[in-house]
Amino acid sequence: MKALVIYDSVFGNTEKIAQAIGTSLGAQVLRVGDVKPEHLNGLTVLIVGSPTQAFQPLKPIKAFLKTLPSGSLKGVRVAGFDTRADVQEVNSRILTLFVKLFGYAAEPIAVRLVKKGGTQALPPAGFFVNGKEGPLKDGELERAAAWARQIQS
Ligand SMILES: Cc1cc2nc3c(=O)[nH]c(=O)nc-3n(C[C@H](O)[C@H](O)[C@H](O)COP(=O)(O)O)c2cc1C
Numbered sequence: 001m002k003a004l005v006i007y008d009s010v011f012g013n014t015e016k017i018a019q020a021i022g023t024s025l026g027a028q029v030l031r032v033g034d035v036k037p038e039h040l041n042g043l044t045v046l047i048v049g050s051p052t053q054a055f056q057p058l059k060p061i062k063a064f065l066k067t068l069p070s071g072s073l074k075g076v077r078v079a080g081f082d083t084r085a086d087v088q089e090v091n092s093r094i095l096t097l098f099v100k101l102f103g104y105a106a107e108p109i110a111v112r113l114v115k116k117g118g119t120q121a122l123p124p125a126g127f128f129v130n131g132k133e134g135p136l137k138d139g140e141l142e143r144a145a146a147w148a149r150q151i152q153s
Helices: 013-025 059-067 093-102 106-115 140-152
Strands: 003-007 028-031 045-051 077-085 125-129
Touching: 003 013, 003 059, 013 028, 013 045, 013 077, 013 125, 013 140, 045 059, 045 106, 045 140, 059 106, 077 106, 077 140, 125 140
Parallel strands: 003 028, 003 045, 045 077, 077 125
Antiparallel strands: none
């Protein structure tokens, strides 16, 4: 299995999740800005993660997914993840409604990976941070590692 985890991160939380996933799979982990086309050669597993900002992935992640050639992920098992704030903590009805309507980053990442030919190997997953900047909530690194390990079974 040649696995790659690609992420972006503003405050470092998504990077920590990406590293935990990489360790659990024995996968290479790269920040999106460091990815070169040759990194994608011969991949069997590709996992992409982003912080959720304004209900979406960050721009560099969206741009990366857009530039992947059509059909380039054929035969690759793919999954998307995000980090996100805990809406219940904010306790705002409007925000809860917006989240219901617009969601989080993981789902659109997964959709785009499949659009490029990938086969979804895991349901999209979100990992929680405290407040806006983190740190990660307790147990999220372990949950991320366990989520990723299911890809092997
Ligand atoms: C400008 C901004 C917008 C955000 N929008 C959302 C959002 O729509 N939904 C959400 O769950 N969290 C939101 N957050 C919280 C981020 O998801 C959180 O900062 C991120 O998970 C931290 O990951 P990072 O440390 O890798 O940057 C927002 C944070 C910022 C700074």
